Amino acid sequence: MNEPVTHRSPGETIVCIKGAGEMASGIAWRLFRSGFRKIFMLEVARPLAVRRTVSFCEAIHDRRISVEGVDGVSARSKEGILSAWADGHIAVCADPDWSILPDICPHVVVDAILAKKNLGTRRDEAERVIGCGPGFTAGRDVHFVVETQRGHDLGRVIETGMAAPNTGIPGDIGGHTTARVLRAPAEGVFKSDFDIGEMVTRNQVIGQVNGTPVFSAISGVLRGLIRPGTEVSKSVKIGDVDPRGIKSYCFTLSDKARAIAGGVLEAVMR
Numbered sequence: 001m002n003e004p005v006t007h008r009s010p011g012e013t014i015v016c017i018k019g020a021g022e023m024a025s026g027i028a029w030r031l032f033r034s035g036f037r038k039i040f041m042l043e044v045a046r047p048l049a050v051r052r053t054v055s056f057c058e059a060i061h062d063r064r065i066s067v068e069g070v071d072g073v074s075a076r077s078k079e080g081i082l083s084a085w086a087d088g089h090i091a092v093c094a095d096p097d098w099s100i101l102p103d104i105c106p107h108v109v110v111d112a113i114l115a116k117k118n119l120g121t122r123r124d125e126a127e128r129v130i131g132c133g134p135g136f137t138a139g140r141d142v143h144f145v146v147e148t149q150r151g152h153d154l155g156r157v158i159e160t161g162m163a164a165p166n167t168g169i170p171g172d173i174g175g176h177t178t179a180r181v182l183r184a185p186a187e188g189v190f191k192s193d194f195d196i197g198e199m200v201t202r203n204q205v206i207g208q209v210n211g212t213p214v215f216s217a218i219s220g221v222l223r224g225l226i227r228p229g230t231e232v233s234k235s236v237k238i239g240d241v242d243p244r245g246i247k248s249y250c251f252t253l254s255d256k257a258r259a260i261a262g263g264v265l266e267a268v269m270r
Contacts, residue, residue, distance in 0.1 A: 008107065010035035015268070016106035017041045018121065020057035020092055021049040022224075023132065023148070024112035025067055026257025027264045028056060028090050032070050034265055040081045040091040040106075041072070042098050048232070050224035050240050053196055053251050059092040061227065068252060078103045101125065108268055111136065112260075114148065116166045130267045132260060134163045144270070146263035148256075155259035157267045173242060179217040182225075182239030184232040186212040192228045197221065197250045200241060209238075216241050223250045 013036055017024050020041040028039050047057035056072035058065040063074045075081045075091040081104065084091035093100060098120075101109075109126040113119060117135035123142055131141070133148035138158045145158040153164070170177045184190065188210025200206060200222055205213045207225075209232060216239075224240035232238060242249060253261075 011037050013108060013268075014038045014104060014106040015040075015108045015110065016098075016101060016104065016126070018098065018109070018111045019043065019113040020047065020060075020072075021055050021112075021114070022051040022254065023114055023257050023260055024110075025054055025056045025072075026253045026261040027110060027112050027132075028072070029067055029070050029253060030258070030261035030265050031268070032090060036268075037088070038085050040075065040084075040093060040100075040104065042093050042095045042100070044096040045094045046230065048226055048230065048236065050226055050237055051196075051250075051254075052224065052227065054253050054257075056090060056092050060094050064089075110264055110268075111142070112264075128268060130264055132163075132264070134166050137162050144267040146260055146267060148260055150256060154256065155263035157263050157270070173244065175243065180220070180241050180243060181237055182206060182214055182216065182241065184209045184234055184236050184238050185214060186210045187232070187234045188212075190214075190226060190228060190230050190232050190238055192225065194222055194225060196223065196225050197247050199245065206239060214238065218243050219245075221245045221247055221250060 020043040043057045049055040049057050054067050059072045059074045072090040072092045073084045081091040106126050108128045110130045111121040112132045123129050129142045130144045132146045136142045136145045138145040139160050147153045147156040147163045149164040186209045192207025200216045201219045207214045220241045220243040223242040226238045
């Protein structure tokens with residue numbers, strides 16, 4: 001039988017993170033910086049990450065991405081994961097069904113998909129299973145839940161019960177909530193000539209979906225944008241405008257990602 005998580009060194013602990021968007025990537029980054037070197041992340045084949053510059057899921061498209069000095073590389077098998085670890089990298093797999101889990105036998109599983117519901121994560125998948133955000137119940141389907149809602153409890157580790165329910169309202173940044181988020185006005189292929197980090201103005205056309213223009217409701221810096229050429233459904237989030245206008249924020253993890261990551265690190269080490 002495996003030793004308890006707390007009796008194993010970080011370097012020996014195998015961690016699986018479901019999801020590889022910004023929040024999941026913040027968790028992977030924090031764990032890696034804290035000495036965990038055997039991390040693999042599971043994503044869908046065509047990720048819809050908006051904050052692509054700080055999301056390890058981009059390795060699925062580009063084979064490698066660096067997030068604040070930590071590299072994630074694409075891996076397609078157990079051998080690929082082991083090779084990534086040997087080279088000092090985080091492994092990123094296109095495996096939406098989590099089929100590789102039995103082959104790796106992680107000691108820790110973190111569900112950071114942030115789907116607002118549990119897509120099938122079970123407490124028996126590892127010695128320590130952690131769910132991020134609403135949809136999980138600590139003590140039932142996971143061991144711990146980490147709060148993801150902005151506010152006083154962001155990053156709090158919950159031992160019994162659930163996280164706060166989803167409000168459906170984006171967090172306030174620079175006095176803006178819903179207005180800062182770009183959403184697909186129709187179903188179809190998203191097209192844009194803009195790059196993350198560019199400044200945009202209110203009512204400026206950022207791109208289009210199936211011929212329908214995508215307008216920015218506010219002025220600021222384009223902090224996030226899904227990959228042009230991606231098939232999207234109507235109303236899905238496709239971009240993020242930061243009214244603070246600080247370009248460097250586009251290429252570093254957010255305060256929210258760091259807070260959630262801190263909660264996960266605490267839950268792993270308890």
